[in-house]
Amino acid sequence: MTAATETHTAWRPQMTPAEVAALAVNEGARTIMVNRPPAITWHKLKINEVAASLPALSAAARTAVEVASGDAVWGAEAEPFDAALAEADPEGHFESGMGAEAEAWLSAHTAERVLVDVAAGEEPDPVLVHLDAEDGTASVCALDIIVREGARATVYAQADAPAGGTGVAGFAIRALVGEGAHLSLVVLQTLDDGYTYLENTAALLGAGAHAAFTQTELGARRSLVGTAFALDGDESSVDIDTHYLGHGENDLDFNYVIRQRGRATKSNLDANGSLADASSKILRGTIDFIHGCKGAVGHERDTVLLANDKVRNKTMPVLLCDEDDVQGDHGASIGHVNPEQLEYLEARGLSESQVEALFVGAQFDYAAVHAFDERAAAGVNRLAQCVIGREAGAQLEGEA
Amino acid sequence: MAAEKQQVTEVDRSLYDFVKSEEGYERLDAGLTPDIVREISAKKDEPQWMLDLRLKSLEIYHSLPIPDWGPSIEGLDMDHIVTYVKPPTEQKSDWESVPDDIKDTFERLGIPQAERAYLAGVGAQYDSELVYHNIQESASKQGVVYSGIEEALHGPYEELIHDHFMQLITPQDHKFAALHGAVWSGGSFVYVPKGVHMEFPLQSYFRLNAKGAGQFEHTLIIVEDGADLHFIEGCSAPKYNVANLHAGAVELFVGKNAHMRYSTIENWSKNMYNLNTKRAIVDDGGTIEWVSGSFGSHVGYLYPMSILNGADSTCEFTGVTFSGATQNLDTGCKVVLNAPRTSARIDTKGISKAGGIQTFRSSVLVTEKAEDSDVYVSCANLMLDDESRSDTIPAMDVRAKNCNVGHEASIGRIGDDMMFYLMSRGISEDEASTMIVNGFANPVSKELPLEYAVEMNNLIKLEMEGMEGAIG
Numbered sequence: 001m002t003a004a005t006e007t008h009t010a011w012r013p014q015m016t017p018a019e020v021a022a023l024a025v026n027e028g029a030r031t032i033m034v035n036r037p038p039a040i041t042w043h044k045l046k047i048n049e050v051a052a053s054l055p056a057l058s059a060a061a062r063t064a065v066e067v068a069s070g071d072a073v074w075g076a077e078a079e080p081f082d083a084a085l086a087e088a089d090p091e092g093h094f095e096s097g098m099g100a101e102a103e104a105w106l107s108a109h110t111a112e113r114v115l116v117d118v119a120a121g122e123e124p125d126p127v128l129v130h131l132d133a134e135d136g137t138a139s140v141c142a143l144d145i146i147v148r149e150g151a152r153a154t155v156y157a158q159a160d161a162p163a164g165g166t167g168v169a170g171f172a173i174r175a176l177v178g179e180g181a182h183l184s185l186v187v188l189q190t191l192d193d194g195y196t197y198l199e200n201t202a203a204l205l206g207a208g209a210h211a212a213f214t215q216t217e218l219g220a221r222r223s224l225v226g227t228a229f230a231l232d233g234d235e236s237s238v239d240i241d242t243h244y245l246g247h248g249e250n251d252l253d254f255n256y257v258i259r260q261r262g263r264a265t266k267s268n269l270d271a272n273g274s275l276a277d278a279s280s281k282i283l284r285g286t287i288d289f290i291h292g293c294k295g296a297v298g299h300e301r302d303t304v305l306l307a308n309d310k311v312r313n314k315t316m317p318v319l320l321c322d323e324d325d326v327q328g329d330h331g332a333s334i335g336h337v338n339p340e341q342l343e344y345l346e347a348r349g350l351s352e353s354q355v356e357a358l359f360v361g362a363q364f365d366y367a368a369v370h371a372f373d374e375r376a377a378a379g380v381n382r383l384a385q386c387v388i389g390r391e392a393g394a395q396l397e398g399e400a
Numbered sequence: 401m402a403a404e405k406q407q408v409t410e411v412d413r414s415l416y417d418f419v420k421s422e423e424g425y426e427r428l429d430a431g432l433t434p435d436i437v438r439e440i441s442a443k444k445d446e447p448q449w450m451l452d453l454r455l456k457s458l459e460i461y462h463s464l465p466i467p468d469w470g471p472s473i474e475g476l477d478m479d480h481i482v483t484y485v486k487p488p489t490e491q492k493s494d495w496e497s498v499p500d501d502i503k504d505t506f507e508r509l510g511i512p513q514a515e516r517a518y519l520a521g522v523g524a525q526y527d528s529e530l531v532y533h534n535i536q537e538s539a540s541k542q543g544v545v546y547s548g549i550e551e552a553l554h555g556p557y558e559e560l561i562h563d564h565f566m567q568l569i570t571p572q573d574h575k576f577a578a579l580h581g582a583v584w585s586g587g588s589f590v591y592v593p594k595g596v597h598m599e600f601p602l603q604s605y606f607r608l609n610a611k612g613a614g615q616f617e618h619t620l621i622i623v624e625d626g627a628d629l630h631f632i633e634g635c636s637a638p639k640y641n642v643a644n645l646h647a648g649a650v651e652l653f654v655g656k657n658a659h660m661r662y663s664t665i666e667n668w669s670k671n672m673y674n675l676n677t678k679r680a681i682v683d684d685g686g687t688i689e690w691v692s693g694s695f696g697s698h699v700g701y702l703y704p705m706s707i708l709n710g711a712d713s714t715c716e717f718t719g720v721t722f723s724g725a726t727q728n729l730d731t732g733c734k735v736v737l738n739a740p741r742t743s744a745r746i747d748t749k750g751i752s753k754a755g756g757i758q759t760f761r762s763s764v765l766v767t768e769k770a771e772d773s774d775v776y777v778s779c780a781n782l783m784l785d786d787e788s789r790s791d792t793i794p795a796m797d798v799r800a801k802n803c804n805v806g807h808e809a810s811i812g813r814i815g816d817d818m819m820f821y822l823m824s825r826g827i828s829e830d831e832a833s834t835m836i837v838n839g840f841a842n843p844v845s846k847e848l849p850l851e852y853a854v855e856m857n858n859l860i861k862l863e864m865e866g867m868e869g870a871i872g
Contacts, residue, residue, distance in 0.1 A: 040469045041793050045763055048469070289811075291786070309768065309801045317807065319792040324783035324813040332796060335774075335804035 028056045032101040034198075035226050035255035037284040039318055047282060047316050050253045052224055054105065054168060054196070060139035065112035068373065070127030070155075076115035081144035081174055088176050089204055089232070096172075096202035097226025097255050106172040106200055109138035116144070118151040120178070126154035130375055133195055135165025140198075142172045147181040149206075154184040156372040159199075160379040161192045161219075169220075170198030177209040179233060184212045186372060190379030191220040192386075193248060199225045207233030207262065216367050217244040217252060219383050228257040229267070231296075237266035244271070245363040246279025246311065247387045256285040260296045260326075269300035275311035276360045286318040287328055294325040304334045307356040361388045368392030416636040416667055418508070420501045420609050424488035425527070430612070431479045434458060437582050440484050444550050444585070449562060457571040457581025464575040471699045471728040471757070476643050476673045483583040485527040485610040491548055493534045502526050509636065511605050514851060519632075520600035521546040525617055527610050528585040539598060545591040546602055549618055552589040561589065564620055568651040568679045568707075576647045576675040576701075580616050584649065587617035592627040594655070601630040601663075601849065606648070608637040608668075614645035621662075625655035625683070632663045632852065636696070639669035643698075646672055652680035654688050656710065661689040663848055665856055668696035670726050675701050684710030684739070691847045692719035694731050695859045703761060705734035708742035708770075715744040720844040720856075722863050723756030723788070732761040732794075737770040737803070746777040749841055750792075753784035753863070759791040766798045766805060773800065779809040782840055784833070834864040 036049035067074045085094055096103055111134075116127050133139040139159075147153040159169050169191055177183045183203075191197050197220035205211060217223050229238045238258065246252055258267045269285050287298035302315045317330035337345075337355055345355045364384040368391075371377035377392075384392040428436055437458050441451040466473065489499050495512050506512060506524050515522040521535035523546070535546040545557065553561055571581040588604050608615045623629050637644060646668060654660045660680070668674050674697035680688040690704045706715035715735055723729040735744045744764070752758040760779045781790040792809045814836050822832035838845075838857055845853040 039791060039793050041761060041795055042469065042763060045795050045797060047795055047797075304798075306798065306801045306803075311799075311801065313798045314796065315798075315807075316793070316795045317809070318794075319781075319809060319811050321781070321783065321790045321792075321811045324786045324788065327810070327812050329808065329810040330792070331809070332805065332807040334796060334798045334806075336802050338804075 030054055030105065032105050034098040034102045034224055035253055035284065036099055037255055037286050037316065037318060038257060038288055039286065039320055041316070047284065047314050050224065050282065052196070057109065057138040057168060059109045060111040060134035060137035062112040064132055064134045064139045065114060065141045066130045066132070067114055068128040068130055068375070069125065071124050072127045072129070073115040073117070074112065076113045076144065078113065078144070080115060080117060081146060081176070084146050084176050088178070088206065093230045093232055093259065093261065094202055094204050095228050095230065095257070096200045097228040097257055098198065098200040098224065099226065102198060102200050102226065103172070106140050106170055106198060110140045110142045110172065113142040113144065116153060116155055117146045118148060118153045120148040121150045123152040126156060128373055129155070129157040131157070131159045131169060131171065133159065133161040133165065133167055133169035133191060135163060135167060137167050139167060139169040140172060145173070145175040145183065145185070147177045147183045149178040150180045151178070152182040156186045158188045158190065158376050158379060159197060160190045160375070161195055162379065162382065164192050164194060166194035168196045168198065170200070173201040175203035175211070177203065177205045177211055179206040180208040181206070182210045186214045188216045188367065188376050188379070189220060189223065190218050190383045193219070193221045195220045197223045199223070201227040203228065204230040205233055205236035205238065207235060209233055209236045211238045213238065213240045215242045218363065218367055218380065220250065222251045224253045226255045229259070231258065231260045231262050231265040231267060234262040235264045236262050238268070240269045242271040243363055243366055244273035244281065245360065246273070246275040246281050247277050247360070248279065249277070250279040252279070252281040254283040257288065258286065258298065259288045259290060260293045260298060261290045263293060264295040265293055266296070267298040271302045274305040274307055274360045274363055275313055276307040276356070278308065278310040280312040282314040284316045284318070285330065286320060287330070288320040289323045289326045289328060291322040293323050296323065296326045298328045300330040302332045305359050306334065306336055307360055357388060361390070364388060364392035417638050417669060419638045420505060422610055425610065426486040427482050427610070428484040430482045432458070432461070432483065432582070436483060440583060440585060446553065447558065450553070453566065454582050457578045460571045461575060461578035461582055464578055466575060467701070470701050470730045473673055473699055476645060480612060481643070481645050482610065482613040483616065484585055485613045486529050487526045487531060489531055491530045491551065492532050495532065498532050502531050505607055505609070506605065509605065509607070514603065518600055518849065518851065519603050520598055521602040523548065523588045523604040525586045525604065525606045527608060527613060527615065530586050542596045543593040544596060544598065545589065547589055549587045549589040549620055557589065557591065560591070560622070561620065564622065564651065564653060566649070568681055569649050569677050573677070577649065577677050580618070580647045580649045580677065583614070584616045584618045587619045587648065590621040590629065590631065592623045592629045594624040595626040597628040598630065601632050603632040603634065606635040608644055608646065611640045612642045612644065614647060617648045619648070619650040621651070621660070622653045623655055623658045623660045626657050627655065628659045630661045630663065634665050636667045637669040637672060640671050642671065644669070644672045645675065647675045650678040652688065654680055654682040654686040656683045657685040659687045661691065663691040663852065664693065665852055666694045666696055667859060670696060670698050672697045673699045678704040679707070680705070681707040681709050682713040682715065685712045686710060687714045689716045690718065690733065691844060693844055693856050694719070694721040694729055695863065697729060698726060700729040700731060702731045703734050705736070706744065707736045707738060708744065709738050711739045712741045713739060714742065717746045717748070718844050718847050720749040720841045721751070721758055722860065723752045723758035724863055725754040725756060728757040730759040730761055734763045735775065736765045736767065737773045737775060738767045739769055740771045740773065742770055742773045744775045747843055748779045749844065750779070750781040750790055751784065751837060751840065752788035752790045755787045757789045759793060762794045764796045764805060766800050766803050768799050770800045771802050774804040775806070777807040781811045782837065783811065783813050830864070834861055837864060
């Protein structure tokens, strides 16, 4: 059994819902097309979507998914979320970032489903979900989150592979954030190089709802991450804070879709990362101001540090605007350590390669500082030892 | 302040929107066949290599898909496009010899006056053929060549043209580059020898008068090492109720430490499909500057491309696109940084109103060779009403470590505070919005020669007519 192989193939349109429904995704190896943005561009750029060739795998045992703390239903059915979604989204705005083919593949390979359902006005303790990838399997956790009117929920989720191995691991996250509710969702990925990681998120927000989504992608030979937020309710808002690190020959592929339908909605997408060794990354970020979203505001930014001549970075920050009374902006900053920073650090005895290592290590340090429990910290440290040869947060050797 | 939105009525475009009779004109059959391609080539008495290139391009055209990422071109039926229309005249070098109705057309557009006032040379194309071409004696004495490209094909520059023609824009590039390769006709050839600095610009003006026709001119410019040229391109057409097509090609070769500016005021009629391709390659220390104003066309695909192939070469792109009723203009640029210490600055403005759709699309590629290079892209879009649409679709592909790539874009409307400030000083709403839009487009107009800046501002004024009540 080998890890999933991948190729960037020529463009192929996403399947129709009927084709996806007929897809026997759990039978044999399959190539799925994922992370297609709402607006595409020149195919020669090979940025419009990505092909994931996934090997024939059976779903991991249910024990790969564990609810470490908090009030959540392990072994839940999809029905409670489906019912809540039908009520909250009669017009069918709910969509995922990776697209229908990934939804079908993840659904067919789900090891276990966890449901977090927070009653109106409640604020329970945080829920911690751990997904420990099982060697030679597809280890997928379906995570359904319903935060009902006026409630507040915090959910932490980690994909890790403490035992090493190969395979595919992933989260299929669905979230409904009701009127005036608040969701804080934190996802940490610390998989080894033997794994392909799929993280597919779909969320819909009601009036006055807020979601804060923090993603940290540190490992996996290949990470395919699709995130979609539908800001349907007036004055709903989302903050997405993404941290990523590419090392070795890692390949990261992100697709963000934020649809702003409600009036005075706000979105903020902030991605920060470092690419080292021969890693590569594609980030597509789309803010879609839909007609009628008067007073909406959207910002997106991708800041990338390139720490090796062999890295490759593609960024596609898109603004779609069908409404005049909005403010939207996006930015990207791609480059090396800036000369002032470099001069400052070199004056303190660091070589350029040590400076680069410092910036790469900073991604681990950040993750260690924000680790939500001991297992999360252990995953970050295990990976840090492999990649930068030290524990996250430890002083850099030779640092003045 | 009026807050009610409204759609803008069609503006008066009579300055550009007039039709001349086609009596005595030669039209080939509509559609696209090998026989039509051979007939075009035969009329021009071309060398065999050009006919071979045309026929190969036609094959490629049929093999390539229609773009699925841009505005719809469903309304463009190539079976009903006439690819060659020849006016009843040969190319002249003095305006007095040009037939009266064609001369009248260009006089109404101000071309002869411009030539007298500030140009070093003018080419004027009417439908598929050049009808006038002239260069000032002072420029030709410096060794500058400015002629029809077909004329040059039959002279001492045939080999030079053979070595450059459709080498930057190959027929395989995209479907409409292949179409161009098959049926191109007319256009200019410019050669500026080493070290020659042209004091005044050259200008080509393209007028498409024929209903249901296409214009496929080819512009090939070679600016040798250390030389300097400003080339201006203008175009217009009357409006018909059937589709017209423009699929020209511009290939620019900028030598070591040479400088070239290519300025365009595009004002095709609003039944035009403008699927034009422009590309420049720049050698060590050279500079290409694009100044682009896009106002016309029903559908536009326009992305001038700069390939910075020499160390320390630079590119500047300054553009404005104004998209109004019935228009879907997809414009922007492409830049490839392919050598050390290259740099590019892209500054674009987009304005949409009255249901117009405006898309900024770009690609920036920084290759492994582009150490210590930098790119900065800035894109600002202004929406003048809530019936319009404005999208921004940039892409960046960076493969070098020691480089800096920056991108900033914004979308918004005219601020109430700005309108209030101007109107509180006695300026009408109409004037205030026109002033603000002119100011917004100022980075482009200030890069144009005065006369063209005035034309551009007039076009903005024209487009802004009837906007009263639409801002707010």
